[in-house]
Amino acid sequence: MGGAPVTIKYLIKAGIEINGIVDKPDVIGAIFGQTEGLLGEDLDLRELQKSGRIGRIQVDLIEKGDKSHGEIVIPSGLDRAETALIAASLEVIEKVGPCDARVHIKAIEDIREEKRRRILERAKEFLKKMSRETIPNSRKLTEEVLSAVREQEVIKYGSEELPAGPEIDRSETVIVVEGRADVINLIKNGFKNVIGMEGTSIPKTIIDLSRRKHIIAFVDGDRGGEIILRELLKVAEIDEVAIAPPGKEVEELTNKEIVKCLQNRVPVAEYLHKDLAQPAKQQKALIFGEIAIPQPIITQIKELENTLEAVLYDSNWNIIQKVAVSELPETMQKTLGAYVLAFDGIITQRILDLSEGKSIKLIIGAKLGNIVKKPLNVQILTFTDLKEENNK
Numbered sequence: 001m002g003g004a005p006v007t008i009k010y011l012i013k014a015g016i017e018i019n020g021i022v023d024k025p026d027v028i029g030a031i032f033g034q035t036e037g038l039l040g041e042d043l044d045l046r047e048l049q050k051s052g053r054i055g056r057i058q059v060d061l062i063e064k065g066d067k068s069h070g071e072i073v074i075p076s077g078l079d080r081a082e083t084a085l086i087a088a089s090l091e092v093i094e095k096v097g098p099c100d101a102r103v104h105i106k107a108i109e110d111i112r113e114e115k116r117r118r119i120l121e122r123a124k125e126f127l128k129k130m131s132r133e134t135i136p137n138s139r140k141l142t143e144e145v146l147s148a149v150r151e152q153e154v155i156k157y158g159s160e161e162l163p164a165g166p167e168i169d170r171s172e173t174v175i176v177v178e179g180r181a182d183v184i185n186l187i188k189n190g191f192k193n194v195i196g197m198e199g200t201s202i203p204k205t206i207i208d209l210s211r212r213k214h215i216i217a218f219v220d221g222d223r224g225g226e227i228i229l230r231e232l233l234k235v236a237e238i239d240e241v242a243i244a245p246p247g248k249e250v251e252e253l254t255n256k257e258i259v260k261c262l263q264n265r266v267p268v269a270e271y272l273h274k275d276l277a278q279p280a281k282q283q284k285a286l287i288f289g290e291i292a293i294p295q296p297i298i299t300q301i302k303e304l305e306n307t308l309e310a311v312l313y314d315s316n317w318n319i320i321q322k323v324a325v326s327e328l329p330e331t332m333q334k335t336l337g338a339y340v341l342a343f344d345g346i347i348t349q350r351i352l353d354l355s356e357g358k359s360i361k362l363i364i365g366a367k368l369g370n371i372v373k374k375p376l377n378v379q380i381l382t383f384t385d386l387k388e389e390n391n392k
Contacts, residue, residue, distance in 0.1 A: 008055060011109040012074040012087045016059075020099030022068055024059040030096045031057060031072070035089045040346040040369025043085060053077045054086070072103070081306050081366075083108060085345065088308060088326040153187050154180070157195060158205030165192035173214040175262075176206060176238075178228055181251035182218075189255040197228070202235050210236035216265055218242040220249040227303060233268065241271040286389050289379050291340070291362050298390055301342045301364055305383055310343030332358060340364070347380060349373065 016027065032045055041047065048054035055075030061068050072090070076083040093103045157164035163180040171193035177183060183196040197206055209215065217232055219225035221244035232238060242265035244250050245257065253261070286293045293301075297317050304311065310328045312320045314337050321338075323331045325345040332338070332354045340362045341355060347365040349372055355363055356375040364381045374380065 007077045008075045008111050009078070010076045010080070010083045011107075011111060012072075012076060012083065012090070012105070013107045013109065014072040014074075014087070014090050014103050014105050016061075016068075016070055016072055016093075016096075016101060016103050018068040018096050018099050018101045019066075020068065020097070021063055021066065022061070022096050022099060024061060026097045027059045027061065027072065028057055030093055030101065031090065034093045034095070038089050038092065038348070038350075039085055040348050040367070042367070042369070043082060043089075043346065045086070048078070048086075068099075071106075081308075081344075084308055085325070088324070091326055153192065154183055158203065158208075160198070160203045160205050162195055162198055162203060162205055164195040167192040168195055171213075173216065174209055175216045175218050175242075176209075176232070176236075177218050177250050178220060178225070179251070182249070185251045185253065186218075186258065189258050191258070197232075202232055206232075207236050210238060214239050216240045216242055216262070217268075218244075218250055218261065218265075220244050221246045222249070233272075238268045240265045241268055286386070288362065288381065288389075291379065293386075298386065301386060302383070304342060304344045305366065307344050310341065310345070312338040313340040313342070315339040329354060347371070347382075352378060352380075 018027075035045055037044065045054060049056075054077070058073040059070065060073075061070035074086070074090075076086065078086065087105050087108055090103045091105060093101055095101055153166050154163050155166055155168070156162070157168055163183045165183065165187050168174060173193060175186065175191060175194040177186065177194060177196050179196045179198055183194050186192075186194040195206070195209070197203060215236065215238050217229055217238045217240070219229045219242075225243065229241065229243075242261045244253060244261060248257075250258075286298065294317060297313070300311070308325045309322060310325050310331075311322050312331070312335055314320055317340075321331055321335055325343055328343060328345070329350065332341070332351075335358070338358055338360050341351075341360050342364040344366050346367045346369045347363055348369045351363065351365075352371065352373075352375055355378050360378060362379045362381070364383070364386060366383055368380065368382055
């Protein structure tokens, strides 16, 4: 297919297993056919290729006995969330021609990260050459060399290969931060007993460490840091809490700021007591038709953004199911008693039809797709609508 040249940001790599012998065009046809209309017009693969936002789909197949297996590669110029949606949609493919098939996503590679890595390696080569050929009397040059050396001190720790400092095992106290950039900054400033979580999902390695080490949770001074700390406290045995200054991230703190934050850390019991003692936030519910959405639920729904997850609530706002968006249609067909659906995906006609059949009264999604028939008894909101109403 034609279209403008793609500026590739990501590569979606998927494995495919087929119970039969097929050709590459059969696989490509199944991809287009079985994902058509699934995510709405905005994310239709044919349209994305025409507009140059998705590159040429590559398929490599190997025949083994009476089966075929191989790899699908899709170059994407979409943003991170849209690329993840496209990747998840591939896993709904069940047939290639008349043969049963299964697709599983192996990786979504950030092409720009690979380019940055090559640039960094090349820059280090230049720096070494400059160091051999000139007298390094510049403070800036010294800092660059030290920074490169300290970044090399970052190790991979645990089964999840988390970024960590070299003294993680030798130290009785471990500082848990949010990500790799935070780890590098703390190592640069002399703190080598540090480990990064790399996401809001708490790794098992962190949980295990918390059972045998004294743990200081050190998070960003923003809403994201608050959310991560809340999740961490649910599953790990945290001893003390340190928080970056309001609006600042741990990765950008100076040595003086890091030391001050760690000096001002508090026991977790004191942090929880302060949190509970804060003045109660406005608890007025948002009213949509006959449905009142409590403020705590609004907060939960806002946190769904960029997670590719879906939540089904009953009429008392209890969570019935929490699943991946790719599993949502199948889950909806099996679930009874759902009253509200909130999900990080596009509200399609299929989702509306399933909701009407299950007596769901309110749907909240990331975007609204091409809707031909809107059920009279189902209210529809996007995340943007929810934010605007809540800010009034």
